[in-house]
Amino acid sequence: MRIPTITLFLTAILLAPLWGHAQAQSDNRSDQDSLVRLEEVTIQALGGYSADFNSPGGIGKLSPREFQAAPATTWVPILNTLAGVRLEERAPASYRVSIRGSSLRAPFGVRNVKIYWNGIPLTEANNTTALNLLDMGSIDQVEVLKGPAGSSFGAGTGGVINFTTLNPDAGVGVRASYTGGSWGTHHGRLQASWGNENQRIETRISHLQSQGYRDHSAVQRTVGQVGYQYVTQDQGAWSLHALGTLLDYQIPGGINAEQLADNPRQARPRSADQNSSIDQDRLLVNVGYQSSSKKSLRFQVNGFGYTGNFENPFILDYKVEDNSGGGLRAGAQWAVRPNWDLQLGTELQRSVDIAGNYGNVGGVRDTIRFADDIQTTQALAYLATQFRPWAGWEITGGLSLNSLEYNVTRTQNAFDPNHEIRTFIWEFPLVLAPRLAISRSWTNWVAHASINYGFSPPTLDEVRTNEGSLNTLLRPEQGWNYEVGLRWRNPMRERLAVNLFLFQLEETLSTYTDPNGVVLFRNAGRTRQWGIEVQGHERWQLSRLSLDYRYAYTGHFFTYLEYENRGNDFSGNAQPGVAPHTLSHTLQATVWNNLRLRAQHNWTGAIPLNDANSVSADPYHWVNAKLSYRWLRNTSAVEGFVGVDNLLDQVYSLGPDLNAFGSRFYQPAPGRTFLVGITIDWRKKY
Secondary structure, three states: OHHHHHHHHHHHHHHHHHHHHHHHHHHOOOOOOOOOOOOOOOOOOOOOOOOOOOOOOEEEEEEEHHHHHHHOOOOOOHOOOOOOOEEEEEEEEEEEEOOOOOOOOOOOEEEOEEEEOOOEOOOOOOOOOOHHOOOOHOOEEEEEEEEEOOOHHHHOOOOOEEEEEEOOEEEEEEEEEEEEEEEOOEEEEEEEEEOOEEEEEEEEEEEEOOOOOOOOEEEEEEEEEEEEEEEOOOOOOOEEEEEEEEEEEEOOEEEOOHHHHOOOOOOOOOOOOOOOEEEEEEEEEEEEEEOOOOEEEEEEEEEEEEEEEEEEEEOEEEEEEEEEEEEEEEEEEEEEEEEEEEEEEEEEEEEEEEEEEEEEEOEEEEEEEEEEEEEEEEEEEEEEEEEEEOOOOEEEEEEEEEEEEEEEEEEEEOOOOHHHHHEEEOOOOOOEEEEEEEEEEEOOOOEEEEEEEEEEEEOOOOOOOOOOOOOOOOOOOEEEEEEEEEEEEEEEEEEEEEEEEEEEEEOEEEEEEEOOOEEEEOOOEEEEHHHHHHHEEEEEEEEOEEEEEEEEEEEEEEEEEEOOOOOOEEOOOOOOOOOOOEEEEEEEEEEEEEEEEEEEEEEOOOOEEOOOOOOOOOEEEEEEEEEEEEEEEEEEEHHHHHHHHOOOOOOOOOOOOOOHHHHHHEOOOOEEEEEEEEEEEEEEEO
16 A cells, blocks of 8 residues: 555645745845855764865765766766776666675665755665665765764764755756667656755656666656745744655566576566555654854754655565664764864654565465564764864864664564464664774875774674574674875866775674575675776866766775685675676767766676685676757756666666575666657746
8 A cells, every 4th residue: 555645745746846835925125235145055064074185084066067978867877986886787777886895794775874854864774775765866975984984973984975956046947858768668757946145945756767778667756845944033043854756666686697698688587477566655844953154053954754655575474563663863063263163963863663574475465474573762962173273284073872773573473383472582782883084184185094993783683584583693894994095186077086095894794695595694704805997077167168077986805704604605706796896987068068978888707606706796897878968048948858877788686686596796887778858948047
């Protein structure tokens, strides 16, 4: 059953700009001097982290301009231009994102990366993230903090990603776009906004549908959102964001090497017969307040809640969940002295999941096997400071205290005729996560060094597996990350960043599948993960031709230091799922500011697929290109484009299954794909 409130929400948002226009007309102030423009709030405003040129640590940013230039149906190509970041799409809308190999153990979804959307955690209390609830139209900008960020953001050894929706300019605007392409792909977006100097309202709705490249890989997703912001007399700001998603997609499943060679478009046997798929709905609402940024003591607070459901017919069973939750993220920053800032804050989350696993008969839910009521509570409190003792020097320190508790009540168990309702409480020990960083900046140079502690408790999907067990033996991953880096820039045309890191991880979680295809987990001793990341950007202006060139190199060398399992010693082997070398190039040429050609090339080296390193995915070259032309007239713009993805028609997996039973490692990505689209943009200034 769909949640009625989500359907009503997706319909109602189309009327929001009219409501906002009427409200603003009745509240428009005559004293224009008292009005200020609200600056965008981002998660790194509080917490001791930032993503600007002078900040220590590994960072990455993607601007609205880059999103507009990228293909319109998926963000895989654009996010994979960042060194150290990899977004995988094993089927349309089935995403996994990793920072420095953090998704190695993810059965699906996102693991070990803390993700925020407009200042609130999209990552739930149980440490899982449904990234596929977002659409390309849901975000305008991305900021990435690489490596453990537990001192301010809690669990997650990979890092933090912050997706933001930027405020519209003052005035009335409408933007509509459509993209069509191979494999029956259609993607449409409609965006409307209204705003003046003291308040803004914007609604967006998008729809994606595709038959998919592989058999049994169709997808339909509708996403609607509304954002409202109001600046008060004292220069504070209230904000409201709401997001509703209806998502259905089929899961073709992994295939072996013989099946891949025979027909990469085929699905795993029985996937279609059992309707292996996901039907997921979610409604998320956030209300926030930010005090004036011009005061020495400022604060921000965000309260959020969500509700939704999840159905997952699989080859072996049928999983159903109703989930809801909410929380609070609040922080304050005090400028103690001109050269000293002190920050403190908290993040609290609680979720409730009512989950049942049933038999699957021809894709139809059958009798109950087992059912659980699950309550998850996660909390963190952090303290951070930034001290600038001398000109060009900055010392940053941070510390957080973290707690996590799973409360699982097994209400039904068909495997045990004498089952009694019992409650299992798993409270992880409190974790202290410190951070210390130092940076030295000159006019065009920044050198930095940092040490961070990272940890990651098992997620709910790892604790409660599909065959009915509660894996109480899993222990949290934890370790220290050491990092040094250098950045250089010529503000007019060039930027370069180089980072070296060493992450010594203990109790590493590794994934494997049993003979029935159920994904299970185990701690794998100690690993050593070190790497180098290079990110560069150059621009040239040649008369009426402008060239924009971006490049990134990622060298990740992750090995098991100590790992024995079932009589096999894998110590010294490379961790599966990580390519030692990846290289990305993106060149955009613009003529007369109207004609634009964007070409991107990504080379990914061989990826080991199992702990024994006996099987590897072949290296591949992935190329896409987009040619667009823009017509401008007064306040209107029309842009048309044609594009091609996987130009070389490579056979590769954008997200293989690791340690897969039956050698079903491969999830083939689409072959050569053609796209065509149009965007219409109209705006009237306030």
